[in-house]
Amino acid sequence: MIAGIIGASGYAGAELVRLLAGHPEIEKLILSSVSFKGGRIEDIYPNFLGAVTGELVKAEDVIAGSDVVFSALPHAVGEPYAAACMERKIHFIDLSADFRFDDDEEVYSAWYGKTYKFPELHKKSIYGLPELNRKKIKEIASKEAVVIGNPGCYPTGPSIAVFPAIEKGLWDKNSSQPIIIDSASGTSGGGREPSRSFHYSECADSCAPYKVACHRHSPEIAHNFSVMAKRTGVPSPQVIFTPHLVPMIRGIISTIYIPLSGEWRVTPNKNPAVLPPSKEIEEKTAEIQRLYTDFYKDEPFVRIMPANVYPSTNRVRHSNYCDISVNIDINGSTLIVITAIDNMIKGAAGQAVQNMNILFGFDEKTGLSAIPMLF
Amino acid sequence: MIAGIIGASGYAGAELVRLLAGHPEIEKLILSSVSFKGGRIEDIYPNFLGAVTGELVKAEDVIAGSDVVFSALPHAVGEPYAAACMERKIHFIDLSADFRFDDDEEVYSAWYGKTYKFPELHKKSIYGLPELNRKKIKEIASKEAVVIGNPGCYPTGPSIAVFPAIEKGLWDKNSSQPIIIDSASGTSGGGREPSRSFHYSECADSCAPYKVACHRHSPEIAHNFSVMAKRTGVPSPQVIFTPHLVPMIRGIISTIYIPLSGEWRVTPNKNPAVLPPSKEIEEKTAEIQRLYTDFYKDEPFVRIMPANVYPSTNRVRHSNYCDISVNIDINGSTLIVITAIDNMIKGAAGQAVQNMNILFGFDEKTGLSAIPMLF
Amino acid sequence: MIAGIIGASGYAGAELVRLLAGHPEIEKLILSSVSFKGGRIEDIYPNFLGAVTGELVKAEDVIAGSDVVFSALPHAVGEPYAAACMERKIHFIDLSADFRFDDDEEVYSAWYGKTYKFPELHKKSIYGLPELNRKKIKEIASKEAVVIGNPGCYPTGPSIAVFPAIEKGLWDKNSSQPIIIDSASGTSGGGREPSRSFHYSECADSCAPYKVACHRHSPEIAHNFSVMAKRTGVPSPQVIFTPHLVPMIRGIISTIYIPLSGEWRVTPNKNPAVLPPSKEIEEKTAEIQRLYTDFYKDEPFVRIMPANVYPSTNRVRHSNYCDISVNIDINGSTLIVITAIDNMIKGAAGQAVQNMNILFGFDEKTGLSAIPMLF
C-alpha cells in the first residue's frame, strides 16, 4: 500500500515517516511539505540517512498517488485536502484539531479561531480514539472513505483513563466536583519551530505550568467525557485541565482525580485523613484495578500497572502503549488514575497508524510492535 | 555568632553550610557528621574548596560550642540533641520531621514508625513556617530557647498558598471536596545516598509519580491546614497530595485545587465549560490576585506573580522565594494556586536560616538575599 | 533459533533481551541472572510488560538449552561458561573485557586484575569488531564454535574511525605524536547499580572527565590500532584516551586527532593558523571524506556524514549505526575524525547481535534495522 503524508517536515509528520517506513504493509511513501518543497526528508532529519529517503513534493501529488493520506499540517488548513480525499474515496487521517469536535463548530471556533469550511465533512468524521470509537470506525470504514480526527496528545491518556470510571459507575455523577486532570509534557509536543518556551536554557532543569485554565485541549477532553457520558446515560462531567512543561523530550504523564460514587467510596480512618491508608482502601483499590484490567483486557495498547508500580514516561518511550495505574486517595473519596504515554506516538503518530490499521483491517499492532526501551 | 550543624554531610546539611558560611552574622561554623567524622566538609563537597573549610567533629562538640544549633539528621534520631540544647538554653532548629506535628504523636508515629522519646519537647516546639507562625516564634524565642520543627519541602509551598484561601473565606468550607495538591519535585529532595530512583539512567528525561496516596508529607499538609482552619474557625479541609519526580535537580512546583466558596464562584458560560474563559472569570481572578498580593505584602519571601506569569522553578533556584500565581478554573468553581520553591532553600536550609534570623531578631533577609539566577 | 543470555538483568543484558526478542530468527530466549534468579525479566524492567516475558534461570540451564549464548556478566567470571559452550560446540559472545585482548594476558591482567583461567580459549577467541574482523569471524565460524570478545563501548567508534587512516596512509607513521581520543559518554555505560557518579543530582546538568590517563579502554584501543598497524606493515601508534561523563542517558561521541602524513598535510595560510580555513583545506577534506565513504561503502552500519554535518548522539540513538565526520584542522596538520554511537547498541548489545548475524550467516541488519529516532 502507498501511504501519503502532507506536512511531513514537522515533528509529527517525521514521526509518521519513521513509523510508516517500517510498516510491513506500506511499500512506498509520498511526502509533501510547503516549507521544504523540493527538498528531501533525510536532509531535514539526518537520523534517516541510509535508512529512509524521500523527496518532498506538493500536497496534491500526495493525494493523487496514495492509498491513504495522513495530514500533519497545522490547524485550520487541512480541510480542502480532506475533501479531496473523500472525492477520491480514500481515507484521510488528520493530526490537527480540525476534526476532533465532530459537528460542534461553536467550540472549535471559540478555541481555534476558525470556522468549518466544509461543514458536511465534520458530520461524518470520526474522533480517532480506538479505545472509544473502534467499532464506529470499523463500521463506517467498511462502507466508505472516512475522515479521522486524530486525538490531541494531552486528551488521549485522560480519555482512556476516565472511560471505565464513567461507564462502570465509579465516577460520582451527582458530584459538583469537576474531574481534575493535572498533566506534564515533554518538549517535543511544542513542535519543530524554535521558540523561547523551548529554548534549552529557558526550560532545562526546570518545571512550570502554562496556559493554566485556558488550554485548547480542555474542551476536547470535556467533549470526550460528554460522549462517554451520553453513551452511559449520565450527565457530562466538568473538567479542569492544567498542563505543565517538564524537561524531557517525550512523554505525557497525567494525574486524574475522579470523585468516587457512593458505592465505591471508603470511609477514612480519620477525618481529615492523617493516618496511613487503611486495609479497606487497599482492598477497594485492588478491586478497581481488577475492573480496569478487565475493561481493557482486549486493548492491544493499554497496560494496567501491577499494584505499586506507577506509570513512568520512560517506560512507554517510542511505543504506542498507554500505561495506567489506579489508587484511592487517603480520604477514601477520590479515584486517582495516572496515565503515561509517548506524546509523539500514542499521542500523535502512533495513534494515527493504529487508526490506519483499523481502517484497513490490519492487526492493530502492525508497525507498532517495537518493544519499549529500557531508557 | 557561632552556628553549629549536626549531620552536615547530607545535602540539606551542606546547603546549610553554604548559606551560613556566607551569613554576615555567623563568624564560625562547627560541623558534625557520623559517617564522615574526622573528615573535612570540603573533601566531601569540592565545590567548597578555597571558599569554605571545616572539620567534621562529634555532635556533642557542636552543641557545646555553638550559639545556635541546626540538625540535618534523618528522622527519629535528633531528639536527644534537641533536649541537650534546651538544657544549654540555645535554640535548636531541626530539619527532620520529628518536630513538625507538635504534640500529635499518633500521626507522627503512624507515618515515621517511631515514638517521641522526649514528649515534653513537642509540647513547646514550634512549626517553623514563618508565614504562619512568625509571631509565635518571636514571642516564645524572646523568653526561652525553642525547638523549631523546620517544615518539609513539599508542605511549604501549598501551606503558603492555601493560608489566604482559608483565612479570607475563598475556600468553600462546606464542600465535601478535598483540597488537591499535585506536586513535582527535583531529585535533590531524595538526598545524597545513591538509589535506583535517582540513578541517572532511570530518571533522566522521564517523569513519574511516586508514593501515590501514601506520602508522608500528606499528614503534615493536612495538619497545617487544620491549624489555619482552627485560627479561622472553620472545619479542617481534607487533603489529597500526589508527588511526582521530574528530571531536574532543584525545585518543587505545586498545583493546588481549592473549591471556591459561594461568594467567589463564577457561573461558567457553558456547562460543562467548553468555551474559553469569560471576562467574569478574568475579573474575579484579578480580584483574588490582589487579595493574595495584599495578604503577603509584608512577607519578604513571597512573590505573587503578575497576571499571565506563572511560577517556574528555575526562577527561584538558589533563592528563598516562594512564587505564587492564582487562576480560577474554566468552570468558575475552583481556585487554582500554583507555587514554586527551591526545595533545598525555602524547602529546607533557606527556611531554617530564615527561622534563625527571626529567632535572633536579624532582618529576615540576612544571608538569604542572593538575587535569583537567570538559569 | 534459541538464544541464551547469561547475566540478563544488567543494562547490557536487558538491551540484548530487547533486541533478541524482536529478532526474526530468534524464536525463544533463555535468560539467567544470579541476583534475580527465580524472578522474571519483566518485573525488573516493567517496560517489557506485555511485550516480553522471561523467567530468570541458572546459567547452566542457559547453556544447556541455547543454540547461541551471550554473556553480559561482569569481567573475570565468564570464562567457565565460554569453555562450557566450546564443549557443546555452540558460539559464545562475551560482552565483558575477558576476550578482548586475544592472548595478551599481560595487558588484560594489568588492567583487570585477573589472569586467564582458560588460556587456550584466548588463543582462538576473536575480537568482535565486524568492520575489522568480519572475514576472520566468518572463516573460523564456518568450521567451529567461536568465542567472540565483544568490543568495549568506547573503543568501538575510534577503532572504526582510525582504521582507514592507518590502512590508507593518512596517519603519519613517523610522527612521535600520539593519536588523541577525547570521548564523552552518557550514563548508561555505568550500568544498573546506583553509585555516586551517576546519582542524578551529582551528574545532571554538568560535565566532567574521569579516569584521566588511566581508563581501561585505553589499552584496548591501542591493541586494536596495533592489529591494524600490523596488517598494514607500519609501527603501532601511541594512544591517549580521555573519557568524560555527559548528562545524557545514551551515546558516545569521540573526537579523534590523527597526525597527517606528509602527502596529506596542507600548508596553513599562516603559522600559527589564525585565519579561517583555506580552500586547500576544504578540498583536501573533501578528498578524505570520499576516501572514507569508499572505504566503508559496503559496511551496513557505518554512515559517513555529508560535508558540514557532524555526528550527534541523538541521531544514532537506539540504532546500530556508527556515524563519522572528517575534518582537517586549521593548521593543515591533523585529521580530526568524529564518531557517534549508541553505547548500548553499537557499543554493546547491537554489536553482539551483529556478530551473531555474521556467525550464523544472517543478513547483518537482521533485528537491527530499527529506523533511528528523531529524538
Next chain:
Amino acid sequence: MIAGIIGASGYAGAELVRLLAGHPEIEKLILSSVSFKGGRIEDIYPNFLGAVTGELVKAEDVIAGSDVVFSALPHAVGEPYAAACMERKIHFIDLSADFRFDDDEEVYSAWYGKTYKFPELHKKSIYGLPELNRKKIKEIASKEAVVIGNPGCYPTGPSIAVFPAIEKGLWDKNSSQPIIIDSASGTSGGGREPSRSFHYSECADSCAPYKVACHRHSPEIAHNFSVMAKRTGVPSPQVIFTPHLVPMIRGIISTIYIPLSGEWRVTPNKNPAVLPPSKEIEEKTAEIQRLYTDFYKDEPFVRIMPANVYPSTNRVRHSNYCDISVNIDINGSTLIVITAIDNMIKGAAGQAVQNMNILFGFDEKTGLSAIPMLF
C-alpha cells in the same frame, strides 16, 4: 559608584545585572537595550522580581550617567560607545570580540567580517584576562581610561591552563605538534535568541561537535598563546580547538593536550603504553601539580584540584572560579590539563566584574564571593 550596562537584555547583560546589583561598591545601575527600550529588566527576567528593578533606556544615557560602562552588545557595534567613554574618560569593559585582538585587525576581520572603525582604540585596549594581564591593566588604568576586551568564554580556561606550561618550559617548543583543546559547553553560551541548535528537543540528552576546525575562538586562543610565548621568548604554538555542545545550561570543560618538553617527559613502561601508569608518571604528575599550585597561588579565582579530583562544571556553577587538574598521559609524552568554568561568570560577566574590581582597585573578590553551589 554607578555602573552602566549597554545591551542589558541578552544573557551576558542580564548576568552582569545580577552580579552588579549585588556588588557592594555599586549603588545604582543604568541599563540600556535596543530591543526592549522603554521596558524593564524584571519583565524580561522575572527571576529579578522583587530583587532588582531597572528601566531600559538609551545607550547614550548609560554613558552619560555611569562611572564605568559595560557593553554586552553583539560584535562589531560597540566601538562608538567605547570611543564615547574614552571621551568621557571612563573605563569601558566590552564583552564582545571587538577588542580581543589588540591591533591585529587582519585576524579580527577575517573571522568577524568587519573592520575596525576606530583603529586607535585598539592600539591601547587591553585583553581582560587578569591571570595574564593584571599588571598591565592596573598600570594603565591608574593613568587613563581604558577599553577592556573581555575574553571569550572558550578561550578563558585554556589560556589560564596553558600559561604555566609555556612560561615554565613544560611545553615542548620544538614540537611540530599543535596544542589541542577539546571543549564542551552548555547552551547558555548560545545566547537568548531561540534557534534550532538550542531547541530543547534537538539538543537535550545528546552531544555533538560543531564548527569543527573553524570556530572563531580558535584565533583568539592562538593569539593569547602567542602573547605568552613572546613574553617567554619561545615560538608561538599552533592551536587546534574543537567545541562540542553538551546538554547542560552552564559550564565549559576544556581538555588540553600539551606536548611535554624533554626534561618533563617520562619514558613509558611499554611502547605503545598498554600497561597502567607507572610510579614515575605519578611522581612527575605530582611535581607538575605543585608547579601549577605555586604558579597560581596568589590568584583569587584559580583552584588547582587535589590529586585524583577532576574539574566538574557543576562545582563552579555561578562562581568565578577556574578549576584545573593536571595529568601526564600514559605514554609519558603529553601534559593533559583540564579546566572547568561557568561560561556566564568566569567566561563572561564574572570576569568583566573582576576586571572592574582591578580597574578601580577593589579587592578582586568583591561581588564575586558567592560560595559555589552543591549542584
